[in-house]
Amino acid sequence: MKPNKLVTFFIVAAALLVLPLLLQQGGNAWVRIVDTALLYVLLALGLNIVVGYAGLLDLGYVAFFALGAYLFALLGSPHLAEAFPVIAAAFPEGLHLPIWAAIPAAAALAGFFGVVLGAPTLKLRGDYLAIVTLGFGEIIRVFLNNLDRPINLTNGPKGINQIDSMKFFGFDLGKPHEFLGIEVNSVSMYYYLFLVLVIVSVIICHRLENSRIGRAWMAIREDEIAAKAMGINTRNMKLLAFGMGATFGGVSGSMFAAFQGFVSPESFSLMESIMIVAMVVLGGIGHLPGVILGALLLAALPEVLRHVAGPLQAMTDGRLDSAILRQLLIALAMIVVMLMRPRGLWPSPEHAKPLVKPVKS
């Protein structure tokens, strides 16, 4: 690295490390916003593998997030013991698996479903694929909502609560800790965990992008038939993209479950999937800095706006409350950004070629 690049690197790193400590002075709400934003970055990075690299439009991505979150919740809460006498006999307090078993299990389940979804849809492309993945997301959500009888697996619309927090070798992220005399509370601890995960994911994605696999994905994205003719096994590559993207979703899901301590079907609606797609496309599809920017903007801005919406609500006689204002601004952002920069806010400079041929006109 050049010296001035190194300096920038250290400044950014220091700023990222200090950020939650500064924010937590103003209350946990602000740190929580940043935490959520980082979770969305993780999700957007995962979806970017499927949509950005391999060009497979997936509108049901949140299903994998949900699967990861629910599996983690089941393994780390008393719910299974309450619902099943067999389990209660062996584990009266619930399973409470250590995260070293729960997170890989969540990742594996999500990855498995990613491949299961990918397999029958290999022949489909574009909009057909979009609608099938969208349907898959809805199917998962309906099951989560209704699997509380005849056997109570998901506790239905009420969701599962009392989920364990993240514990590393007895170090509990759910409790405040003190380092060098500085009090670091639980939400800030999660910030550091999520930050590490985001950095690891960025490194993985970056390496993938320049690997044979990544190049094969991009070849499929640009022209599937040509890619096949050049000897790329398009079937395996597409399944790999689905599986890897879904694994990211599963890991993010287990983080979400542990962070919130509560999961319910409401968090996994179609709107969430659409928001994640919007983050990827709005930022700059297939371009890591763009994807991160898109995720941060769409996840954090509305939350920040929520805090300034009070006066507006008073001005407009209660019609324009914070939730409405938030939705209005997201909608306008999606339209205006796309009209002004159809390739995203921060598009990739070298792959400036369109993802697909422009629509004939």
Add this chain to the structure above:
Amino acid sequence: MEVLLQQIINGLVLGSMYALIALGYTMVYGIINLINFAHGEVLMVGALTSWTIIGLMQEAMPGTPGWLILLISLLIAFVVCGALNFAIEKVAYRPLRNSPKLAPLITAIGMSLLLQTLAMMIWKPNYKPYPTLLPTEPFQVGGAVITVTQLFILGATAVSLSVLMWLVHYTRLGRAMRATAENPRVAALMGVRPDTVISATFIIGAILAALAGVMYASNYGTVQHTMGFLPGLKAFTAAVFGGIGNLGGAVLGGILLGLIESIGAGYIGPLTGGVLGSQYSDIFAFIVLIFVLTLRPSGLLGERVADRA
């Protein structure tokens, strides 16, 4: 047996609404290859507009017959939705005609969200009862019951489908639409103005959606700003099911989907011994869709190979 007949009637009613909405999706897709995600919201605006008009008319002119009020509110909803969809196309889709394909998809999602939000501000977020304007005495058909509202839905669907088919197959505009769907550039060389044709397509789609919205509201008796989402999704599924871009396919897909959903919801409980209930009816659409597309990637009546990314 009566149960089956009843479910078939309900399924046909549901299916004809899906078919009307699906036509809007499929026409737009056939011409500019865009999933118009805001289509379900046009339906919602149509239903809420007619709700407002009905309320105003019942207050201003008490004693007007119900069918007349319904008709007038329907016509006004047509105008409002037609203008709305025309504007949406002009603002959010036309400038992006030559952009990467995901860009108009995102503006479409943004439009859908924007319309929902605006509707929430204009009409407030609560559920509103939609008045029953048609006679409520039902007819008996072989042990099953059919209401006047359901007859109105079936009749209006049949009429509007016939008009649409005539329009597409026997008029200048229809020929221009088919030519533009085939190849806009060549159509333009032949003296067709693609932009005009596209605008016309959006207006026709909006009218069908508004009709479906009023039907939906009359059938279920409530209106609200999120009411367009699920029917929009189902109708889009129906359009893909039948082979997107194919008008007959949209109608077939819509009616089949309605039938599957309604019969499935009626029988899933007894068939599975009560393990799965009718709350699963919303996913039949998607399960059927996945099966059909696995076997026939371009839908039931789709001829084109699904090669668009």
